[in-house]
Amino acid sequence: MKNDKAETIFDIRGIRVSFDTPDGVVEAVRGIDMQVSAGETVAVVGESGSGKSQVMMAAMGLLASNGRATGSVTYRGQELIGLPRRKLNRIRGAKITMIFQEPMTSLDPLYTIERQISEPLRVHGGMSAGEARKRALELLKLVHIPDPERRLKSYPHELSGGQRQRVMIAMALANDPDLLIADEPTTALDVTIQAEILGLLAELQQKLGMAILFITHDLTIVEAFADRVYVMRQGLVVEEGATEDIFQRPAEDYTKMLLAAEPEGHKPPVPDGAPILLDAMKLSVTFGQKGGFFSSGFELKAVQEVSLTLRKGQTIGIVGESGSGKSTLGRAILQLLPSEGRVVYQGTPIHGFDRAAMRPYRRNLQMVFQDPYGSLSPRMTVGEIITEGLLVHEPWMSQKEREKAAVRSLEEVGLDPATRNRFPHEFSGGQRQRIAIARAVILKPTVIVLDEPTSALDRSVQKQIITLLRDIQERHGLSFIFISHDLAVVKALADYTIVMKTGQVVEEGPTDAVFDSPGSAYTRELMEAAFNLKTVLERQATARA
Template sequence: MSVVLEVENLSIRFRQDGRVLEAVKSVSFTVGKGETVALVGESGSGKSVTALSTVSLLPDSAGVDGSIRYLGREMVGASEADLRRVRGNDISFIFQEPMTSLNPLHTIERQLGESLSLHQGLSGDAARGRIVDLLQKVGIADAESRLGAYPHQLSGGQRQRVMIAMALANGPELLIADEPTTALDVTIQAQILDLLAELKAREGLSLLFITHDLGIVRRIADRVCVMQGGEIVEQGPSKDIFANPQHPYTQKLLAAEPKGVPEPIAADAPEVARTENLRVWFPIQRGLLRRTVGHVKAVNDATLSVRAGETLGIVGESGSGKTTLALAVLRLTPSEGRVVFLGRELKGVQGAALRALRRDMQVVFQDPFGSLSPRMTAEQIIAEGLGVHGVEPGRDRREMVAEIMTEVGLDPAWMGRYPHEFSGGQRQRIAIARAMILRPKLVVLDEPTSALDMTVQVQIVDLLRSLQRKWGLAYIFISHDLRVVKALSHRVMVMKSGDVVEAGDCAAVFDAPKSDYTRSLMAAAFGEAAV
């Protein structure tokens, strides 16, 4: 097998505030012709920095030693003109979040055309024909009609397909995919992985795949390089790494999957929340007089209940209505139908009366960085709810913050730090502490683990279990990660296009799904053998 990319003794350091930070230390690996090599590790392990260094996409503050050879040509120290010829032409990238990688102000045709014009000199009808061909190749239905679409008019899966089309535009030899499926639903994730495998076989591509998800690695990689702290601690054929991992860190990663089942609910556990025939329809208004011409049916006739100490998992793809349903339960979006909380009908409850109930219903969001104010310290963020609802009589606010920080596994000495000074897992613990300090009865958890590494996911699941056990909390847990749902939920509700297509005991739904849609979710998450 001929070698496409050869990395030898690569070291990368950054100068920051007078200090030198070593991001990558003496890394060596190769990618052969037609081969898929996976760089695996947690956030901060050096995976993405290593990939970006292949075509010198690092900031000026980076110092690079070692050798990176593409088809025998040295890339370290290469001229800008040589690098420009390789970037996007011979080596192409697919990044994690297509919405931030695509220009929101330009149409899909213009963005794909820009690359074709720059590298191949194509324009007009020739470029248009090539763009349609690329979009069809990556599975965009009715490609010609999509040329004038902007990124926000496409689904997450479609945006990622457009990113793949851009990467393929100039016939690259090597495709570098940096967490390309992390932000996608399980079914879309499966489609993208199948597409990459098909394109690799058809186009004869080599693939360097960066991920923290070992399930994906097992599915697509020929060889695996495991990174920790900027070093490759183990590498070898995928089947050997999974069958007999040698390094303790590799063993830890392979064991990092949420396991077990939640504790049984007490037979006399009281009902915390209930909905009956809940409906959320958003009007579609057109014309000068904004007449309603139809509705977006976000949630249709959803009936659910959750008791103290119980977790109700709500699963489904993006746009299925999961989050909208939860927001309606919290009275954060208008709805029709009954919502009963702690035995009280919420219809008509407004103002101070509703605000008093809010202390008992809290929410933890998906992105711990986006949901925390960068201008507030950890102490201010966690204590924010106490300012709204009042501190318990006789309790000191700072004392309460210290207590809840300890409970969620944070050092109270970090109270004065800001969000950017914490890791992703620590930020999510702050978000959980902010919700839990009010001792709520119901907590909505909206994808609280999807942005986290596998080992951190396990820690957060264990934390949520212990808090539920200690305080008898009711959880509504929203996720597209069925492994986490299975480990945390007592009952499961499956949603599609606003409809509840299946609901029941967690074990029953996972072991014997009744609807075709649920079976497709299970197949995408666990493989055909699990269905």
């Protein structure tokens, strides 16, 4: 926690960041000031595009090649802007370190965890290979990685999301930094894993006495974790102050909007007599491989005899931690994965159908994925992406008719049809998710499986997507299977909820009943981490003391 007399160790003055683009110069940051004191936790919040990450990238000398930074950033009095790379490298990675949002893009898939942690130790700490290995093992124990000796030899893809983030923290702490910059380090993690990572950072901060600069759009985390807050919008700081003041007495309309942008609303349950569209009975999915002469086989039961019944107009929310099997279940229902059990769609058993047999059913059984940037072809225009399904399912349509359908679909999801000739990278994350929804809706399906469609979005954009999904569902009588680790979103959107853990259903029922009176200890743990994070962190701190 901040000491009012603590020394300012990181001082940003009048920083500006701009990028040269084919359309001219884009100003991402337009002259801002920030300070961080020793041992303090400071949060920088704002919507995507507010410039919060670019400030730190500029300070660390990590801007893209078309980026430029002006102004002043000092660490303990030493200017960092314009500092030669050789001198800058003595500070970053040693005195100032950074954790990025997605560890899979930051960790090298070809190197073991030991090699990746050891590298900064050898470069900045001058350690030998043996010393670096010993320190790497200490760090994995420090961040509570299970079976750390074995994990040293693991590769990133062999670890869970929470474990990979712990490895990133271990790498950042390798040389006992003075300042840790954490850029959206918990966005893609489940609520219980979020609480564990935040508790770990608080524990390490107390033990090492380091300052933390936390960049996030999750205000629940900020309220529970930060001493002070800077609120950014369109490259400017619009408000700053103590966390309690910002949350209890926000001065700016934009800050008030961010604080009010929590998912809200309530979906009434469908009538008991509503037609059944889809029945999944005792679905099981097992991953594994046979052992060879030099290796033993393994078997993972990802989904174990899960059943659900989806009615017309209903939204079933499926929640649980990473590895609970919720996404695997969604893919198995749509016959995108081999599975055991039965799936019946409108009276027709479709379980075991191959790709050709499923083709007539694909237009009615659609899926929207978590990362639209990964599921939208970068080589196709938005118009081509949205109408691609029509070429398969309605090949008799003329190009003009497909164009009209694309225009209607884009208008329905709140996008300007004039943008249909642009490419996915020219849109924001929220806009790309709308494009993915438009691609599904244009085929007039009856069932849409939505796999974490809002987890990487700002709360204000989440709220817009939830409203959009409600409107589309009501307009077309759609049924949704909504897979998410964000319980606040599920509570606002689903009328029936299934809670999964390690491939099994631990609890299910009407959403109000599950949220208001959870029957299992696991569900109660999820609820507390989602809605009472501050209490969870306080309990962790008491346990550490």
